Ligand SMILES: Nc1ncnc2c1ncn2[C@@H]1O[C@H](COP(=O)(O)OP(=O)(O)O)[C@@H](O)[C@H]1O
């Protein structure tokens with residue numbers, strides 16, 4: 001590992017769906033001097049669009065069952081509209097950026113998920129060799145900011161939908177061999193909450209034992225489960241620092257003027 005810093009910043013689907021929050025967030029990150037990679041999903045828009053098209057959606061523990069129609073919608077939404085909209089807004093803020101799916105430049109190769117009881121459909125699982133880190137390093141050295149979406153490929157022509165939190169984790173872990181990486185999960189709440197209905201009940205530091213306890217008693221559920229599984233995995237695999245925070249608090253977090261966020265510890 002060299003000691004050049006790199007931020008992997010993941011923006012959540014509910015924040016993306018809020019036009020003003022997204023614009024403010026992108027204006028903020030455009031001012032960051034440390035190199036960063038932005039990762040996004042867009043699950044909310046994909047669900048809304050699929051339901052308008054009468055394609056019912058099912059998520060199990062925050063992971064989408066992706067049938068043949070849904071992978072088309074996911075690709076159009078994540079690799080199409082959302083990715084290009086984010087890149088255009090970053091350009092507006094003078095941050096030259098490059099939108100990428102996992103198929104572009106063979107950036108992220110995954111394996112179609114095989115599960116003993118659930119057919120997840122066109123969902124891709126990451127592994128240690130998934131990420132083309134040399135390409136990302138070259139782009140960063142070229143002065144471009146990569147904007148990576150949730151669509152990956154299997155190397156045999158199949159597009160696969162991959163949880164964007166897991167992509168952020170895989171990028172963070174694999175790039176830890178080249179950089180000192182911080183992984184930041186930005187979403188619409190102030191952090192991991194002790195009472196999910198109270199946005200001010202932020203848990204300041206969360207360790208694995210507390211996580212297991214809060215998962216078992218139902219305090220932590222839904223999309224927060226893959227997010228935290230990825231956080232603990234990242235921590236055990238070379239990522240230097242991990243934060244979960246409100247997208248609109250990112251500047252305060254980086255300037256250390258906000259203390260309302262969750263730090264993941266062992
Ligand atoms: N204890 C908790 N603290 C915060 N959020 C929680 C908690 N338990 C469940 N959640 C849910 O997890 C969601 C975040 O997961 P997800 O929607 O996948 O995030 P993202 O917007 O980053 O994709 C929150 O919007 C919230 O509904």
Ligand SMILES: CC(=O)N[C@@H](CCC(=O)OP(=O)(O)O)C(=O)O
Pocket residue numbers: 011012013014040041042043044046062063064066074123124150161162163164165223
């Ligand atoms: C397999 C799987 O669950 N893929 C996710 C990818 C998008 C995503 O992760 O979006 P958010 O960050 O907005 O949750 C999905 O389709 O919802």
